[in-house]
């Protein structure tokens with residue numbers, strides 16, 4: 577092969593590798609969110625999702641709000657928190673909520689090695705298994721910070737584990753003085769008619785943040801009831817048929 581062609585081909589391969597490693601998961605993310613938003617809107621359903629828990633203080637408070645509204649939610653716990661609060665996770669499951677996984681250590685798959693990302697997914701699943709007294713569970717996965725790499729994406733697809741993004745962020749982890757609005761998710765439902773909403777149920781040091789999570793959940797669930805939007809788990813959202 578001519579030297580120039582060889583150099584150009586090598587440069588092309590080198591340029592394509594990172595594009596595939598990060599780029600394919602980014603496209604997957606965008607398409608998944610688009611389809612999820614469209615599905616939730618068409619079905620007129622609200623899926624409340626809670627990440628990073630369980631928290632000994634906040635999770636029971638969240639469960640109380642959900643029970644008051646007779647709503648079932650979907651939890652994406654971290655394995656490291658599950659190990660410290662297995663009883664609480666069993667309580668969440670016993671109340672009819674859906675248990676998925678957010679990995680073990682909140683590994684951002686763009687910042688760790690591919691094998692570390694996959695092992696974090698697996699450790700997260702095993703922690704949920706141990707808490708629930710089952711074995712070999714494959715739980716729908718929410719990527720920490722929404723980030724997957726090509727290896728972790730292929731692994732999840734191979735395991736047939738649904739990757740679950742969200743369509744609206746409550747803002748309960750926003751920092752840096754970004755104003756928070758407990759009515760924001762309610763306004764979102766009013767405009768779009770359905771959503772997969774992101775909350776977090778790990779314990780907060782700041783009492784105003786804890787209050788915000790509870791207040792926002794209340795207003796969101798109240799708005800759904802007022803607008804005739806049904807609360808569903810993520811599993812139900814995937815199984816419901818779009819007419």
Ligand SMILES: [Zn+2]
Nearest residue numbers: 627628720721
């Ligand atoms: Zn998270």
